[in-house]
Amino acid sequence: MLTYTIRRLLLAIPTLLLISLVIFLLVDLAPGSPMSQIPLTVPPDVRQKMIEAMGADQPVLVRYFLWLKQFFWVEPAYILDGWLGTAMAGDAQRILSWQSRSPVFEVIGQRLPQTLTVIGTAYLVAVLIALPIGIYSAYRQYSWFDQLGTFVAMVGYSVPTFFTGVLLIIIFAVNLGWFPSIYDTTLKVTDWDSFWQQVRQMAMPVMVLALFNAAEISRYTRSSMLDNLSQDYARTARAKGMSERTVVLKHVLRNSLIPVVTVIALGIPTIFGGAIVTEQVFKVNGIGAALIGAIHASDLPMVQTLTFIFAVLIVLFNLIADVLYGLLDPRIRYD
Amino acid sequence: MTDAPVAVTTPPAVAVLAAPRSLSRDVWDQFRTHKGAMAGLLVLGLLVLFVAIGPLVWRVDPAFVNPDAAAMIKSRNQPPSWASPLGTDQLGRDMLARMMSGGKVSLAVGLVAMLISVFIGTLIGVLAGYFRRLDGPLMRLTDLFLALPLLPLLLVMVMLFRDTLAGLFGPEAGTFLLIVFAIGLTSWMHSARIVRGQVLALKEREFVLAARSIGAPPRRIILRHILPNVISPVMVAATLGIAGAIITESVLSFLGLGFPPDFPTWGRLLYDGVDYMQSYPERVLWPGLAISLTVLAVNYIGDGLRDALDPRIRGR
Numbered sequence: 001m002l003t004y005t006i007r008r009l010l011l012a013i014p015t016l017l018l019i020s021l022v023i024f025l026l027v028d029l030a031p032g033s034p035m036s037q038i039p040l041t042v043p044p045d046v047r048q049k050m051i052e053a054m055g056a057d058q059p060v061l062v063r064y065f066l067w068l069k070q071f072f073w074v075e076p077a078y079i080l081d082g083w084l085g086t087a088m089a090g091d092a093q094r095i096l097s098w099q100s101r102s103p104v105f106e107v108i109g110q111r112l113p114q115t116l117t118v119i120g121t122a123y124l125v126a127v128l129i130a131l132p133i134g135i136y137s138a139y140r141q142y143s144w145f146d147q148l149g150t151f152v153a154m155v156g157y158s159v160p161t162f163f164t165g166v167l168l169i170i171i172f173a174v175n176l177g178w179f180p181s182i183y184d185t186t187l188k189v190t191d192w193d194s195f196w197q198q199v200r201q202m203a204m205p206v207m208v209l210a211l212f213n214a215a216e217i218s219r220y221t222r223s224s225m226l227d228n229l230s231q232d233y234a235r236t237a238r239a240k241g242m243s244e245r246t247v248v249l250k251h252v253l254r255n256s257l258i259p260v261v262t263v264i265a266l267g268i269p270t271i272f273g274g275a276i277v278t279e280q281v282f283k284v285n286g287i288g289a290a291l292i293g294a295i296h297a298s299d300l301p302m303v304q305t306l307t308f309i310f311a312v313l314i315v316l317f318n319l320i321a322d323v324l325y326g327l328l329d330p331r332i333r334y335d
Numbered sequence: 336m337t338d339a340p341v342a343v344t345t346p347p348a349v350a351v352l353a354a355p356r357s358l359s360r361d362v363w364d365q366f367r368t369h370k371g372a373m374a375g376l377l378v379l380g381l382l383v384l385f386v387a388i389g390p391l392v393w394r395v396d397p398a399f400v401n402p403d404a405a406a407m408i409k410s411r412n413q414p415p416s417w418a419s420p421l422g423t424d425q426l427g428r429d430m431l432a433r434m435m436s437g438g439k440v441s442l443a444v445g446l447v448a449m450l451i452s453v454f455i456g457t458l459i460g461v462l463a464g465y466f467r468r469l470d471g472p473l474m475r476l477t478d479l480f481l482a483l484p485l486l487p488l489l490l491v492m493v494m495l496f497r498d499t500l501a502g503l504f505g506p507e508a509g510t511f512l513l514i515v516f517a518i519g520l521t522s523w524m525h526s527a528r529i530v531r532g533q534v535l536a537l538k539e540r541e542f543v544l545a546a547r548s549i550g551a552p553p554r555r556i557i558l559r560h561i562l563p564n565v566i567s568p569v570m571v572a573a574t575l576g577i578a579g580a581i582i583t584e585s586v587l588s589f590l591g592l593g594f595p596p597d598f599p600t601w602g603r604l605l606y607d608g609v610d611y612m613q614s615y616p617e618r619v620l621w622p623g624l625a626i627s628l629t630v631l632a633v634n635y636i637g638d639g640l641r642d643a644l645d646p647r648i649r650g651r
Contacts, residue, residue, distance in 0.1 A: 015482055022483070027491060154371075154638075158631040160582050162589045163623035166609060170616045273486040277586055281609075291487055292590055295494045303491055310484030318482065 004326050012315050019311045020071075024064050027304050070095050071308065075105050099299045107302070108287060108309070114185050115286030118202060119275050122209035127264060130214040134221025134260075138229060139248055149218065156215030161274055165208045165281035172204060179203050185285040205282045213271060220263045224256040258328045265321035269314040365643040372639020375632035382629055386438035389431075395419075397432035398597055412615060421621060425611060434621055437599040441581055441626070444515055444600065445633075448580035451519025453526050453573045457565070460530025461557055465538060474531070477524050485521045489583065492517045493592040507598045514593060518580050526572040533565040567644035574637035578630045585626050601626045 042050070058066075074094060081087060094103040133153075137146040173181035180201050189195050228234065229252055237247045276288030283289075287306060294302035326332045366372055401407040413423040421430035463473035493513060500509035537543060538561070546556050585602025587593035594603050601622040608618035 015479060018479055019483060022479075023488070023491075026488070027495065154634060155627075155631060158578065158634050159627040160585060160623075160630070162586065163605065163627055166605070166612060166619050166623060170612060170619065174613050174616065269484070273484065276486060276490075277589065280590060291490070295490050295592065298494070303487075303494075307484055307487040307491060310487050311482065314482050314484060 001326060005323050008319055008322050012319050016312065016315055017068075019315070020068065020308055021064065023304055023307050023311065024067060025060070027300055027307075028060060028063070067095070067304070071305070078103075078105065095301050095305055097294070097299055097302045099294065099297050099302065104302050104305045107290060108306070111285060111287045111290045114183075114284055115272070115275055115279070115288065118183075118205050118278070118284055118286065119209065119271055121202060122206040123213060123268065123271055125206055125210040126213035126217060129210065130217035131221055131260075133214070134218040135225055135248070135253060135256075137218070138222045138225030138256075141226060146222075150222070153215040153219050156211045157219070160277075161208050161212050162277050162281055164211060165204070165278060168204045168208060169281070181282070183282045183284040205278050205284060208281070209271060209274060209278055212274065213267060216267065217260065217264060221256065221260050224259050225252060228252045228256045258325065261328060262321040262325045265317050265324055268317045269310065272310060272313055362643045366639050369635075369639035369642055371635040372643075375635030375639070378628055378632040379636065382438065382625065382632070383442065386435050386442060389435040390439075393431055393435065395429045395432040397428060397436040397599075400426050400428060412611075415617075422615070422617065424607070424618065430618065430621065433599055433604060434601070434625065437601045437604050437622065438625060440511070440594065440598070441584060441600040441602065442629070444511070444518070444584045445577040445581035445629075447515045448518035448522070448584070449573050449576040451515060452523040452576050452580070453569060454523075455519065456523035456526030456572070457530050457562075457569055459523065460527040461534055461561065461565075463527070464531040464534025465553065465557060465561070470531075473527075477527050480521070480524050483521070486583075486586070489517050489521060489587060490590065490592050493587060497592075506595055510594050510598070514584055514587060518583050522576060522579055522583070526569060526576070529568045529572055530565050533568055534561055537561050537564050571637055571641045571644060574633060574640055578633040578637070581626065581630055581633075 070093065078094060095105065096102070097104050097107060100107065133149050137149040140146055169181045172178045178200070181204075183201050183205065184197075187194060187198055187201070189198050229248075234247060234252050237251045238244075242251075272288075275284075275286065276291060278284070279286045279288040280292060287309075291303065291306045293299075294306065407427050411423060411425055411427045413419055413427075415422045419429045419431060421434065423429055424433065459473050459477065463470045463477075496513055497510065500513045503509060504512060543556060543560055546560050551559075584593060584600060585605065588600050588602030589606045591606060593606075594600050596603060596607060599607070604622040605619055605626070608615070608622065612619045
């Protein structure tokens with residue numbers, strides 16, 4: 001198991017390096033970069049100074065390695081300094097946002113909690129809804145519950161989140177007035193009153209994200225349960241005289257959850273991507289909104305860093321899914 | 336369920352009397368039994384009719400803004416009436432006409448992006464499956480693409496290349512090409528994997544060996560013997576690809592990084608409607624409903640097609 005994990009970890013490093021190169025080059029070599037957008041009225045010497053100040057006169061490779069060093073060495077050092085009170089980073093140059101001139105990671109640090117609260121709750125809710133529905137649908141295949149569940153899953157999977165979000169706003173915020181349509185990120189939970197307010201403002205974004213993800217997870221749970229319910233060991237367990245409850249919830253469910261767990265792990269980076277849309281709909285001030293804002297403002301360091309963080313998340317959760325699969329299913333490990 | 340297929344699938348010994356059934360006939364018969372898929376086909380057909388025939392019947396220019404300022408202000412935000420069945424928008428443009436022209440672009444983007452993605456996917460899948468030397472590098476490339484954060488990258492691509500392409504081909508064709516190629520280039524991985532798996536299995540079959548032993552070059556083997564046999568999984572992937580492409584395009588438009596407002600798609604119409612959704616919720620509902628129905632219909636058709644093209648399910 002250890003060699004399997006180490007092999008997976010080592011494979012992740014070149015992948016990450018290649019992705020970072022792709023992102024860096026795409027942003028850097030594109031014709032629409034802000035270097036080409038300095039107004040023509042700016043005199044040439046000033047223009048030259050501006051380019052130098054942004055470090056854009058260096059060769060591409062030099063800038064790429066500097067960026068890598070900043071991302072993998074300087075920024076973690078600053079984070080550790082912040083936690084431990086050491087001075088490992090000294091006063092090395094950090095990645096600065098062109099919009100606000102403040103370090104990109106500080107902005108991300110401010111934005112991340114919002115995203116994580118909404119996304120984390122949504123994903124938890126999605127899993128909690130999807131598993132029972134998937135299990136029961138498979139157990140009573142072709143019953144009315146299964147038909148309904150499959151249909152709702154198909155709808156939840158097909159209807160884009162920006163439409164469900166807008167629909168919920170129209171129904172619950174505009175017509176019924178139950179929930180606020182705009183997420184207030186400055187709200188601090190201090191007592192029951194503000195806690196209730198927080199729950200109300202989180203209700204709609206969480207519902208939207210949870211519906212979309214629950215649809216996918218319940219489809220997987222259902223098909224995985226169906227595969228296992230018709231296996232010989234399920235028949236054996238029944239033949240031994242075990243109760244239905246034990247057969248389904250112990251024997252079959254445990255084996256069916258193996259692929260579902262990996263799907264859940266693999267879905268986490270996607271949900272971050274989906275959060276970009278949801279944050280835009282409900283005006284949640286998270287990292288997705290930061291990315292959109294940075295794109296509209298042509299803030300390249302911010303865009304590069306955020307995109308790369310999304311890539312790191314994907315690679316990380318792929319890794320976690322692989323390791324989990326190996327841990328749960330010994331046949332996968334081949335060591 | 337467990338013992339039924341044996342009885343049904345074995346043909347009677349005197350089957351020579353009946354005319355041989357073609358594959359497409361079998362597939363169609365199986366497809367017809369899938370209620371969701373038939374409903375999807377109907378809905379999609381109606382939507383295609385709406386965007387294709389609609390403009391011929393409803394001859395209102397979707398981009399028409401009344402040049403007379405007073406008349407323009409009067410014609411803004413009209414409720415539904417006989418003159419404009421879905422009302423007018425904040426500039427007095429007819430919503431029905433805009434829905435039709437927007438749908439045309441949305442469906443066209445879905446179709447063309449799917450074609451690009453399936454073409455790249457099949458090409459890479461066949462090359463990786465057939466030539467062992469290319470398998471490693473091409474599959475690593477596929478893994479790399481699967482690990483890319485696609486939505487952020489698409490947004491970045493649109494931001495960086497939009498103005499240049501709009502300058503080269505004009506705003507409409509430029510945006511169309513950019514979005515179609517961006518979506519195509521970021522969604523070919525699944526079809527590549529499916530095709531590679533199929534090709535790997537097919538390559539070892541006797542008919543390929545026979546073709547090779549009579550000296551057929553790889554190009555001929557691939558085009559004549561392998562490609563026709565991978566067409567069914569590719570068709571399913573292509574159908575689901577249309578739905579994915581339409582959603583991606585509308586997400587881009589919804590984030591303000593898709594088509595310009597004077598060349599709308601359903602996603603762009605929805606984005607434009609969001610600002611007015613408190614007073615005129617129908618302006619959000621119609622485009623959103625159209626996107627959702629299209630995607631739902633296409634997904635159901637894909638489901639039905641998968642069942643119909645699967646020989647283990649067909650004929651049961």
